[in-house]
Amino acid sequence: MKPNTQQLQQLAIQVRRDILRMVHAVNSGHPGGSLGCTEFFVALYQSVMERKDTFDMDGVDEDLFFLSNGHISPVFYSILARSGYFPVSELATFRKINTRLQGHPTTHDHLPGVRVASGSLGQGLSVAVGAAQTKKLNKDNKLVYVLLGDGELQEGQNWEALMYAAANKVDNVIATVDLNGKQIDGPTDVVLNMFSIKDKFEAFGWEVLEIPNGNNLEKVIEGLEKAKSKTGNGKPVAIMLHTEMGNGVDFMMNTHAWHGKAPNDDQLAQALEQNGMTLGDY
Incomplete structure (x- = not known):
């Protein structure tokens, strides 16, 4: 049975606490984008994706997920x-x-749930398209999901993958772009303006949907389900997910400063006060 909205909201709060505590404990990591994508991950893993209880690398007869922006x-x-x-x-x-x-x-330590090493930006879409083609060849009708950062799209390999997927009608892949408009050096449109990413995906032959509020769980689930309904029609599917970097922590929002910076003790306490424990800390 899938969790209800209240249970999903409670999980999202706890995930934010996990993120903050993990990064603080070692004074390193990337809280901004992690907080911004919390609702997406909760929606995908707890409501939308068809996955097995056990994990194996083959992923036969289940949906797959690849994280491209591995930071x-x-x-x-x-x-x-x-x-x-x-x-x-x-x-x-x-x-x-x-x-x-x-x-x-x-992947070398065989952590369950991780199917590919990521962090060298720009490669995840290629992996996802390859996995999606493999499913087609194997007559496996499940889907492949991949998450990309918007700044990551400044890497050229993405556009080769976009072109290839459309040309080969890889219509069982759903690529979500985290459109928070920020990267480590500042706003994406200042660092390297990509203009309309949605228009570019459409020009490359993709079916494109938008989720204007990517930090609203119900809207994210609705958008992901709509994307699923668009698969199998000869076009790969993309979602423009508009999120706020640092979502859920007031002083981390509306800035790129927390892309890769850990909170100090006082900042952690302030952030955790805004995200009270719901399911129990680790």
Whole structure:
């Protein structure tokens, strides 16, 4: 049985707490984008994606997810743990020596839920399109999801993958772009203006949907379900997910400053006060 809206909201709050505590504990990591994508990950893993209770790398007869912008690993690790892939207590090892929870996800330690190493930006869409084609060849009708950062689209390999997917009618892939308008050096339109990303995806032959409020759980679920309904029609599907970097923590919002900076003790206390414990801390 899928969780109801209240349960999903409680999970989202707890995931934000996990992100903040993980990054603070080692004084490193990327809280901004992780907080901004919390609702997306909660919606995907707890409501939308068809996944098995157990994990194997083949992923046959289940939906797959690939994280391309691997620096937002805190939110990825939190939702994986809170979805039962590995013990929640293991979140306490984030970025520590010999941990399976590296700063960017890796596969060599066989962390359940992680299907590809990511962090070298611009590569995730290529992997997702390849996995989606594999499913087609194997007559597997499940979907492949991938999350991309908007700043990440400044990497050229994305556009090769976009062109290839449309030309080959890879219509079982759903690529979501986290449109927060910020990257480590500032606003994306200042660092390297990409103008209308939506128009570019459409020009490359993709079916494109928008979720104007990507931090509203119900709207995210609605948008993801609509994207699912568009698959199988000869075009790959993209979602423009408009989010706020640092969402849920007032002093981390409306700035790029928290892209890759950890809160100090006082800032952590302030942030956690805004996100009271709901499901229990690790």
